[in-house]
Amino acid sequence: MAENLPSPGEQVVIAKPALQSVFKALDSAGYTLIAPVLRNEAIIYDEVSSVDELPIGWTAETGPGHYRLEQRGDESFFGFPAGPSTWKGYLYPSRLKLFSVSKNGGGYQTVPNQDVSPSYAFIGVRACELAAIAIQDRVFIEGPFQDPHYEARREKAFILAVNCTEPGETCFCASMGAGPRCTQAFDLALTELRDAFVIEIGSPLGARMLLDVEWSFAGALELGRADQKITDAENQMGRTLDTSDLPGLLYDNLEHPRWDDVAERCLSCTNCTLVCPTCFCSDMKDISDLTGANTERVRVWDSCFNPDFSYVHGGHLRPNIRARYRQWLTHKLASWIDQFGTSGCVGCGRCITWCPVGIDLTEEIAAIRDEA
Amino acid sequence: MATKQSTLQHIPTISLDPMLPHWAAIAKIQDETPGVATYALEFQDLAFRTAYSFLPGQFNMLYLPGIGEVAISISSDPETPHELLHTIRVAGNVTQAIERLKVGDQIGVRGPYGSAWPVEVARGEDLIFVAGGIGLAPLRPAIYHVIRHRAEYGKITILAGARSPEDMLYHDEFDAWREHDIEVIPTVDRADESWQGRVGVVPMLFYSLRPDPRNTTVFTCGPEIMMRFVAYEAMARRIPTERVFVSLERNMKCAVGFCGHCQYGPTFLCKEGPVLSFAQIEPFYNVEEF
Structure with a gap:
């Protein structure tokens, strides 16, 4: 057989x-x-x-x-x-x-x-x-x-x-x-x-x-x-993204005015990171019973859009949405390549579809590229 | 020169699951300065205790069930890893809970993690250690290393800053260090009547040094603003940024590159850091909220 x-x-x-x-x-x-x-x-x-x-x-x-x-x-x-x-x-x-x-x-x-x-x-x-x-x-x-x-x-x-x-x-x-x-x-x-x-x-x-x-x-x-x-x-792709030297483009434009622009629209709701098939950030929580004698350590998804994500004693390192969106996009398209030898984006479009205000990363990149 | 990266990696002998802690008992607690104490930890598992080793500048994740986990640098001599010390400043939930522990209480430990001060590649060179406050703790293992191997290094200077004389960490060891032909220069932001030393911020101490830019390596740990000015003072003396090493602090949850919290541009501070050359971080160091 x-x-x-x-x-x-x-x-x-x-x-x-x-x-x-x-x-x-x-x-x-x-x-x-x-x-x-x-x-x-x-x-x-x-x-x-x-x-x-x-x-x-x-x-x-x-x-x-x-x-x-x-x-x-x-x-x-x-x-x-x-x-x-x-x-x-x-x-x-x-x-x-x-x-x-x-x-x-x-x-x-x-x-x-x-x-x-x-x-x-x-x-x-x-x-x-x-x-x-x-x-x-x-x-x-x-x-x-x-x-x-x-x-x-x-x-x-x-x-x-x-x-x-x-x-x-x-x-x-x-x-x-x-x-x-x-x-x-x-x-x-x-x-x-x-x-x-x-x-x-x-x-x-x-x-x-x-x-x-x-x-x-x-x-x-x-x-x-x-x-x-x-x-x-x-x-028939609904969108295109010019990927040429994205790390160079983003690292050279960390103070680009477009970050202020997108921060006006972004709700920092974390939807994009939850639907993203590659986003991997997590947090660890301890859940104890009432006696305090038994604890479960649990890993849960986290998001760089959560204000607590960057907390160190003394405060949050990225208190503003501008910095959080910049972190997400720069990680996804630039530093991911340094870290793992591959882009963190596969072009599935979920972050665009499920963004409640319709922020489109291909549009954001195009804007930064045009005004760079 | 660009090859002088702090990429010395030392992967711990881990159990199958890198998230599982090893239990250690507090063998001794030594009060240091207000809000700061040093904890000697002893692993309960004898085989693990025997196998455990670390490099200067590496850190452990310390865990208290029901409270949480925190990244703390090891502050003891890497050549006596069974005498494992952590100098801890009370800063958040976990460190507050650690402060309430007594000798004999247990703490979960994972590690050691991260990159080390490149003491091997700095061999034969003059060394300047620059510490601010609790920043002297992660540097102390490297100081112990150069004392043990004193002949392999040139001129050694330690610049140590604190807010006030009572905040000066490890001050009772300074004379012992000086006996090994090491210049220790303490400075405080605010002096009192008892203070005989310098007054002012640490980077200013560079003005009394004449470092040889061809042959000097700088290790610095302290507040980021301090390290920035240390790097600038070093650069002003033409010490290449590839030979200025900083130890950075970010939120760390997993310490093994899974959780994403400690990213600093291209690097995970738990893996490629916490010790990085200033050349590696320079493009991002002045970017606000990066």
């Missing part, structure tokens, strides 16, 4: 309903499937068991500070741009117990968090999101220290990627070199055609999920159509 499976690098075609068999195979393999679903008037990621739960026939209209669901008028499974959810919410949960500690005589006893980390199958990971995961890998795994919680979840994760054919109004992954074609590591990558999926095999594990699926090798016609769809997507 195994010799009947395609090999990594090969491309096959399956009928759309056959995706359910892939879901079943993942479920049998012990994965918790996380996929796009319709919830609270948005397309978010949540646990699913059936392809029927996918937002089939739906899309979303996006813009600065704007997101509205719309019927597509067709039966597309993945015909929508990225919503507010990110895979980071699963690999790097917004709240995670690190350990608990109890008073033990005159001292303390520490009990590490030894919960078995979940095995996720991520369904519908876009190229920009693959790039974002690779960026967080550099932060949590590839540095001098490793976060064991992220590492365990990441190593177990199965990735069913989707080549993006529906970029939104706020998308600019092509500018960031992050999409729309999936080039980073995945187990399977789909391209959605009208009545079939073209599937690129990324790993032997991915191939095994096709065991109960009727597939055939993709022909020139299907490959041509899939390729055309991705190329079209590349040309």
